[in-house]
Amino acid sequence: MAEVRFEAASRIYPGSETPAVDELNLDIADGELLVLVGPSGSGKSTALRMLAGLEFIDKGSVYINDKDVTLSPPQDRDIAMVFQNYALYPQMTVASNMGFALKQAGVPKDERRKRVEEAARILDLEPYLDRKPKNLSGGQRQRVAMGRAIVRSPQVFLMDEPLSNLDAKLRVQTRTELADLQARLGVTTVYVTHDQVEAMTMGHRVAVLDHGKLQQVARPRDLYSKPMNRFVAGFIGSPAMNIIDVERHDGVLQLAGQPVPVEMSTADALASTDGSSFGLGVRPEHLALIGDGGSGIAGEVTVVEELGSEAFVHVATEHQGERLTLVVRDEGETSTQRGDNVQVGFNGPTHIFGPDGERVGS
Amino acid sequence: MSLYYSFTKWTVTPPTPRTWTGIGNYTDAFTNIFFRRAAVTSIVMTVTAVVLSVLLGTLIALLLDRKFFGQGFVRTLILTPFLIMPVVAGLVWKNQMFSAAFGVLNWVLNQVGIESIEFATKYPRWAIVGVLVWQWTPFMMLIILAGLQGQSSSVLEAAKVDGASPRATFFQITLPHLRPYIELGVLLGSIYLIQVFDHIFVMTGGGPQSTNIPLFVYQRSIGGGWRFGSASAFSIVVVVATIILATFGLRVLSGLLEGEEA
Numbered sequence: 001m002a003e004v005r006f007e008a009a010s011r012i013y014p015g016s017e018t019p020a021v022d023e024l025n026l027d028i029a030d031g032e033l034l035v036l037v038g039p040s041g042s043g044k045s046t047a048l049r050m051l052a053g054l055e056f057i058d059k060g061s062v063y064i065n066d067k068d069v070t071l072s073p074p075q076d077r078d079i080a081m082v083f084q085n086y087a088l089y090p091q092m093t094v095a096s097n098m099g100f101a102l103k104q105a106g107v108p109k110d111e112r113r114k115r116v117e118e119a120a121r122i123l124d125l126e127p128y129l130d131r132k133p134k135n136l137s138g139g140q141r142q143r144v145a146m147g148r149a150i151v152r153s154p155q156v157f158l159m160d161e162p163l164s165n166l167d168a169k170l171r172v173q174t175r176t177e178l179a180d181l182q183a184r185l186g187v188t189t190v191y192v193t194h195d196q197v198e199a200m201t202m203g204h205r206v207a208v209l210d211h212g213k214l215q216q217v218a219r220p221r222d223l224y225s226k227p228m229n230r231f232v233a234g235f236i237g238s239p240a241m242n243i244i245d246v247e248r249h250d251g252v253l254q255l256a257g258q259p260v261p262v263e264m265s266t267a268d269a270l271a272s273t274d275g276s277s278f279g280l281g282v283r284p285e286h287l288a289l290i291g292d293g294g295s296g297i298a299g300e301v302t303v304v305e306e307l308g309s310e311a312f313v314h315v316a317t318e319h320q321g322e323r324l325t326l327v328v329r330d331e332g333e334t335s336t337q338r339g340d341n342v343q344v345g346f347n348g349p350t351h352i353f354g355p356d357g358e359r360v361g362s
Numbered sequence: 363m364s365l366y367y368s369f370t371k372w373t374v375t376p377p378t379p380r381t382w383t384g385i386g387n388y389t390d391a392f393t394n395i396f397f398r399r400a401a402v403t404s405i406v407m408t409v410t411a412v413v414l415s416v417l418l419g420t421l422i423a424l425l426l427d428r429k430f431f432g433q434g435f436v437r438t439l440i441l442t443p444f445l446i447m448p449v450v451a452g453l454v455w456k457n458q459m460f461s462a463a464f465g466v467l468n469w470v471l472n473q474v475g476i477e478s479i480e481f482a483t484k485y486p487r488w489a490i491v492g493v494l495v496w497q498w499t500p501f502m503m504l505i506i507l508a509g510l511q512g513q514s515s516s517v518l519e520a521a522k523v524d525g526a527s528p529r530a531t532f533f534q535i536t537l538p539h540l541r542p543y544i545e546l547g548v549l550l551g552s553i554y555l556i557q558v559f560d561h562i563f564v565m566t567g568g569g570p571q572s573t574n575i576p577l578f579v580y581q582r583s584i585g586g587g588w589r590f591g592s593a594s595a596f597s598i599v600v601v602v603a604t605i606i607l608a609t610f611g612l613r614v615l616s617g618l619l620e621g622e623e624a
């Protein structure tokens with residue numbers, strides 16, 4: 001059982017000017033499943049490897065259970081890691097793979113076998129214990145990698161995109177099993193993914209990284225309802241939030257000539273903010289098509305993405321003299337067609353970002 | 363052709379008609395003391411030279427398998443012995459390294475107060491093995507280095523996270539991974555080294571300690587013996603023996619490495 005803490009931890013790769021991870025501050029509670037998410041190259045793997053001891057920490061420190069491990073080698077940190085390519089030992093059987101760490105720790109053979117068998121039972125790997133990794137399917141390999149981590153009963157699990165080599169269906173299934181397993185074992189886990197759906201469904205809390213900087217760390221629902229800046233707003237949610245540069249006229253933000261509804265507190269905050277250019281974010285599910293004759297934003301339908309249970313309609317309109325496409329959620333089996341003239345209205349909260357990209361309010 | 367000759371008695375000087383002898387030459391091969399001695403020399407030389415060059419090659423490959431300044435240059439430098447023609451290598455070692463009068467080794471020995479030794483005369487077999495190892499280590503190193511660089515870095519990281527010491531990582535993970543590369547090196551090395559001729563020819567010209575089968579076959583035939591029938595038989599025995607030796611050698615090696623895993 002362990003808590004993990006990053007304190008202004010940075011990693012600057014040799015030969016690079018900008019840090020791959022820039023002054024990361026993060027507190028991870030005992031038993032928590034924290035997901036690190038971000039686009040490719042945002043420094044997720046680097047942050048994880050810093051915690052694993054595989055990457056040198058140039059500045060700041062990392063603690064596991066209040067013990068400073070900044071300079072400790074991986075084997076002294078009592079962590080287990082699942083690699084993206086699984087990194088199984090190719091010449092060893094599944095059982096030896098899973099028992100390897102215990103063997104290194106000098107655990108006697110009987111006890112080793114007992115623990116390996118127990119882990120194999122949890123992961124449905126019993127029939128494969130004598131096989132070599134190359135004779136397993138992708139999903140089975142993934143489970144062996146998991147098994148190698150859980151037999152050790154480590155303080156912390158580290159997982160770097162463990163599901164990215166599985167096909168879409170298996171990925172969804174394994175994601176649930178993994179979250180369930182983590183909850184049962186109660187081991188503190190740091191999970192890296194670039195898939196925001198994985199992050200939202202699995203994470204107790206989600207930390208969003210971009211360009212090595214922590215953008216926001218929050219519960220999935222808070223990340224969804226209160227993104228702290230434009231980057232997080234655009235990154236979380238599928239399909240992505242509509243984010244539009246809007247201008248302030250007579251103290252009111254205008255979208256395609258229509259006033260943008262905001263809460264009282266936000267209006268007050270806006271009043272005390274300088275600048276005329278703001279960011280407006282609104283999720284497709286918070287926009288709606290309203291019947292002709294309504295007083296919405298007029299536009300023409302260019303694309304209809306029908307998913308059965310819902311549909312996403314792309315509406316082209318004109319905003320500040322330029323063409324703008326809004327994505328609007330509509331009911332499934334919609335009658336809307338390409339070429340229809342429609343009106344778009346607000347149907348839920350908006351998100352207002354200041355000129356610096358930071359959240360002002362809803 | 364050779365196979366046919368091997369069943370005949372055929373001497374060129376004095377010229378005698380070729381006569382069919384059946385397996386006579388073969389039974390002769392196994393009873394002939396000189397042939398047997400040459401066979402022992404061949405085996406001892408090949409085995410020691412292969413084993414030593416694989417060990418040394420592995421060691422150097424492990425040292426070179428990391429980034430350092432002048433990496434490319436050092437690798438090329440280490441490779442040069444392999445590129446030198448066998449005859450030249452033999453001559454260079456004989457005259458410049460081993461020679462009692464001019465050799466570098468003896469100069470070094472003299473410096474520390476040891477008397478000159480005429481290596482090639484006193485220890486002909488080991489002098490030749492030394493040169494062979496010198497020539498073949500780079501080749502083994504190259505093969506094993508390729509193997510090392512083909513190893514996935516995340517596997518090594520996984521071992522680190524799993525708490526394996528560098529020693530345990532080497533013996534339990536890296537060595538099994540290198541096994542096919544080492545096998546290849548041993549196989550190619552054995553096949554070539556059992557046929558070694560030039561080095562021995564220029565360094566000692568043969569002798570009880572250093573005549574191996576190829577040299578013996580040479581002496582029997584165009585080198586003065588002119589007995590082509592039995593020479594052919596001997597060379598065929600060598601081919602068969604090489605195949606058996608190589609197969610057997612690989613078995614043993616595989617068995618050894620298999621044992622490491624348990």
Ligand SMILES: Nc1ncnc2c1ncn2[C@@H]1O[C@H](COP(=O)(O)OP(=O)(O)OP(=O)(O)O)[C@@H](O)[C@H]1O
Nearest residue numbers: 013016020038039040041042043044045046047194
């Ligand atoms: N060994 C390295 N040497 C130099 N730069 C590196 C090294 N590894 C990563 N980087 C750089 O550091 C940055 C962060 O890389 P990192 O691998 O942590 O990204 P990531 O978020 O895991 O991306 P992905 O989703 O593609 O795996 C990138 O700009 C990358 O180019």
Ligand SMILES: [Mg+2]
Nearest residue numbers: 044045046160
């Ligand atoms: Mg990564």
